[in-house]
Amino acid sequence: MSYGPDLKESMERAAGLTARILGGARPADLPFEEPTHYKLVINLKTAKATGIELPMNFLALANEVIEERSQFLHCVSPLLALSRHSADEVLE
Numbered sequence: 001m002s003y004g005p006d007l008k009e010s011m012e013r014a015a016g017l018t019a020r021i022l023g024g025a026r027p028a029d030l031p032f033e034e035p036t037h038y039k040l041v042i043n044l045k046t047a048k049a050t051g052i053e054l055p056m057n058f059l060a061l062a063n064e065v066i067e068e069r070s071q072f073l074h075c076v077s078p079l080l081a082l083s084r085h086s087a088d089e090v091l092e
Contacts, residue, residue, distance in 0.1 A: 001040070001041065001042050001047075002040075003038060003040050003041075004038060005037070005038055005039075006037040006038065006039050009036070009037045013033050017033070039063040039064065040061060041062065041064040041065075042054065042062045043066040044065055044066060044067050045066060045067065046066075
């Protein structure tokens with residue numbers, strides 16, 4: 001399991017700052033920018049191998065779930081993508 005800044009967003013911000021510097025801006029004049037988006041990634045294969053069971057409502061919060069049979073299940077809410085329930089119903 002990991003929780004950290006979205007690397008794609010960080011790289012896009014770095015590219016924007018680089019473009020501003022190459023356009024003539026002084027690096028000292030540029031504001032410090034912190035990440036605004038974070039990702040929660042859960043590795044179910046490792047959790048199962050270590051005997052850890054994760055609650056379904058926790059899995060629903062994940063941005064990415066690594067599963068045993070498929071490499072990655074990419075969706076904002078893996079459990080909601082597979083069900084007909086709303087986020088409120090799953091989290092209750």
